[in-house]
Amino acid sequence: MRVLKMQKENLMVFLESIRGFGELWGVVDKGNRFVFDKLDDLSDYDFKPRKPMIPPKLFMHPPKFSMFRFNEKGYEAELEEIPNRVIFGVLPCDIHGLLILDRLFGAEPPDPYYMKRREKTIILGLSCVPGDTCLAKATNTHVVEEGFDLFFSDLDDYYLVWVGSSKGDDLVRVQPDLFEEKLEYKDLEKFIEWKKDRDSCYPVDFDFTAMPDIMELSYNSPVWEKIGEKCLACGSCTMVCPTCNCYDVVDRLALGKFEGIRERHWDSCMYKEYSMVAVGHNFREARSQRLKLWYTHKLQGFIGQFGKPSCVGCGRCVETCPVDINVVTVAKALKGEPVEAFWNR
Amino acid sequence: MREVVKEENPFIPEPMRIVRRYNLIDDVKLFQVRAVDMERALTLRYLPGQFMMISIAGVGEAPFSISSTPSRPGLLEFCIREVGSVTQALFKLKENAQIGIRGPYGNGFPIEKMVGHDLIIVMGGLGVAPLRSLLYYALDNRNQFGKVYLLYGAKRPAEMLFREEFLALRERDDLECLLTVDQDDTRDWPCHTGLVTSLFQYVKGIDPHKTYAAICGPPVMYKFVIGQFLKFNIPKHQILMNLERRMRCGVGKCGHCVIEYIYTCLDGPVFSYWDVIHMKELI
């Protein structure tokens, strides 16, 4: 992969220079929460890595949008209003999240809503330092090789910039003098040093490789009942998970004339109605069954099919679930390790 | 213009017309549907066991098995029970009304593998919907299959779907058509009375390893029927069943039909008993 070097002070100039490629977005600190917001003014933006509450899936797969309109004459897709966007500061785990969603939405037949938005979104990745809840090393998603256009590795006074796509290359070519083509040996050395350092500070280390077997064996484990009893079925875990994609669909009509939209909005497998079918039969009436689905889906099914979990280790469920039901506590409990969690009290 | 959008957008339904509708029983109707575009109507290909998403603008979408056989192109048939909003809206539509359809979706029956085998088709209640397609496919391509058994159970004679059609099938000598009702409240039911499993006594002379079994019906039925097949020594991967799950997209995106990481809409709705054994949630 092409790797360049950029002095830190050039980043702002660079981002200003590529505004022509689309709206510039980044993660901002809104007092007590991190969210994606438009960066219209970079003058007091600090370009620090931050983990937004809602992962970047929301750009490709918005919480709620209209799929198409209909009227007496028929259906017409609503795809045209998608803006070009440049997202700065996407973290490695979230890039992995997008790769998993790419696989799902890109599979035959590709989902045009996701694909179109993905196509129109430029991903500028940014290296991070793990926080208290990050477990990306355990899921092997702390490094990225694809899924971005440019990736900025922060080495204190400069960035190493990995060019991950032809569009990324276009970006670099807008003002090539902002980048240094030639990397010296000590740059790579520094990078390796940095990586070693960073990898050593993941607070959560957990071995997921055995999970499929453990899940298989713990199908009847009392853990499921226990977490099912405490789960609030609030769905927060699924909303914040970078690889959760479930959605529901409703038709909405206009008043007074036959015209309307088909709306797609995020849904959660934690909700009771999720698996309900005709005549009220529910395949997952109990919360424990729904939780089991989530965890088999993330930690068993995906590993079985693609060799890795569909958990990307971002730690959001760890941060989000009010009753401490998350990949770490559940996986530990299934392995028979002691767990200190609300649901276990 | 819309053609282009449609081609790249699998969520936009194609316009189709209800050609005819028949009352089968109280809350079940048969809908005959044809693509508005005649060429599309004649070239639409599908497999028995596949399903389509029927869309009523302003109400929503729901998956329905195709009940007609691909061996008779032109018309699509759906056998539909009125249970909720989409089906209610559909039941209100008159002949010639336009609806939207997407599909066909799902794996369908592995016809290529089934060719050359004996067939035992077991259906209960609305389980007719997908299996009728398989049945007529086999009858239309009669020489490709060995023995063909049809076992169908309904609660009462009045609740038997396609009753006249199936009663007539009993006249055929290339098909063993076994019909039963749990209870004969009419007192002139010409066939068997008893649960569908009790029909197995009439299934004779099949070579289990050269037999495919197909089941569809209410969830309670599977266990008992599968038990019978196992007694016959039919290999587990040759026992096939159509499953139902909630579905919003039909193309593996919305997540509702997922079991572990298996999407019922992509990898199903036809599964083998072997799948069921290693995927606990399947039935």
Next chain:
Amino acid sequence: MKTITIDSLARVEGHGGITVEVEDGRVRGVRVNIHEGPRLIEALVVGKTPEEDLNIVPRICAICTLSHKYAALRGLEKALGIEAPWKAKLTRDLMLLGEIMESHSLHIFLLSLPDFLGYPSAIAMSDRYAEEVKRGLELKQFAHRVMEITSARMIHGENPIIGGFGRYPTDAELSGIKESAQELVGEAERGIELLASLDYPSFMEEETVFMALNPPDDHYGFVGDGVLISTGEERSVEEYRELTQERVVPHSFAKRSRYNGRSFTVGALGRMILVGERLTGRTGEYFKKLYNQRWKKNPLFNNLAQAIEILYCLENIPELVDEIVKLEDPPIANPPRTDGEATGAVEAPRGTLYHHYKIEDGLISEADIVTPTAQNLDDIEKYIGIAAEKLISQGEGSNLELGLEMVARAYDPCISCSAHLVKVERR
């Protein structure tokens, strides 16, 4: 004897009616019967925290939800010894302007105008008077935005809390409404002119007593701690019990008020009469031009007073916004104590609204709420009586319903009552 029934003068909050008994052309009795089922809100908030009270009391009435919120806040904060940050105070004033304007434009354009112009509803009116209906809707919609950005939603917004706000409106939101306010001034003026051009019949004219809060610094406004009375006195809001002397009447779930044995009127008309002279700017000019002695006798002028107040709101919102954006978001003020007793009052769209609380150990032990409509009911009865007598003596039998209804509606007692049908039963 015949009985005239205004069948469904629904609510102060809900359902009721007006019965007029007439014998030999003389009115024997007028009764505003409030059948609205009782909700016992004042009893329900006992044992709750002040925060919970703030969730509950706005639900007394969806039209004056923010007035209730504000009056309760004033009472509760006073009781707990909280000095709300200045920015909170100004933002609350802004939200109240929004509510007053919204309520007035709804009342004038959708409920009252159809009467004057001879239509059953604003919708029916919208063919010929599309302009007017559109104007009303535009003013209303703007007022909604003010309510939304300050309180978080159109009805029952929870954003105003003890000691401040959950989140203050952003500068962008504020400057947005400032701009729109300036754009709408012309619409409000055309509204005043339309109302000024109407014919105000005089069949019920008689003087009465008016009350309104006395806004500080000789300004016009809707918040204050003193009550001005048209008899020339000024009292403190803490004396509200004496001022309103609530009593229960057998024919109504709504309580009644009298001052020194006399019925009285609160609301836009009262405010104009008592503090209208303090108005400045375009609003002041209109007041000077239009105000006259008939206003003191004729409740129908409440409509005109409301129209002038709409302009007042529009003229004041930009100034208020300018002041608010200058201030940093302050932290939420915490209560220094957990016990206390106090009365808070604001001018709601329909008049003075009192919230009195006693708090012990952080929980409310007593609550008393006096709504403007409860205060106005006796005067409504009085004016309906006069009107009925006069109209009957003039042989205006056919216009009786409309006449009585217009009187009731002028008070804008609460929205539903103002749109109801009058039935005359002749026995």
Next chain:
Amino acid sequence: MDKIGLYSFTGCAGELLTILHSEDELLDFFGCAEVKFFLMAQSNNEEVNLDIALVEGSITTDEQTEKLRGLRARSKTLVAMGICACFGGIQAMRRGDGGWEKRFKKIYGEALLEVDKPFESQPLDALIKVDHYIPGCPMDKGQFFSALTRLLNGNPPSLYRFPVCNECKWRGNECLLLKNIPCLGPLTAGGCNAICPSYSLPCVGCWGPVEEANVASEYQLLQEKGFSGDVVTRRMKTFGGVRMAQLIKDVKKV
């Protein structure tokens, strides 16, 4: 064209006002159906057979009970709007504690009322069959029109059936429960766009309980966070009406 009627019982009129406040839709609203009864907006009202009756408010007197029964009898579809109609509203928050008479006396004293026989607040479905529920205090105008347009087309409404937390996350809010703020989002029907948490304020439950409210778990959670059981149940009951009272009772039984 469908005949519809809008009725109001004991409450704050929040639902009918929500409709009246829909400036953009108001004219279309009156154009899309024959509005036979809407006291708040028109004076030419008629009590006739209806295709759709839209009812707000709870029932608190004998006269209202009679009226509601009559309305049910002449309406093909009856929709309860707002938590007063759906669950009894805030005036039902203490239902069943036996103290209603006392509270009534507290407000009205011993004065003899001739009006109508009042009783403690009841949701509509305690007295008649309700076909559809639109929760909220007040209901959301978008949800209302979405339900209405579907009904006018002869289809059942399709309202959100998830808790407040869903939309709260759509809006990227950090969960208040994690900050020890007693948010009732997980127990409360969604559809309000998670307004309160988006203003850093706890959900007070004003939309009434969501279908699957895990009361026991939230109760325990809030207790662990230092809120007394009293405070927690009081909060849950404020807007939860008879449904929440039932849920709490069920938990206590276990």
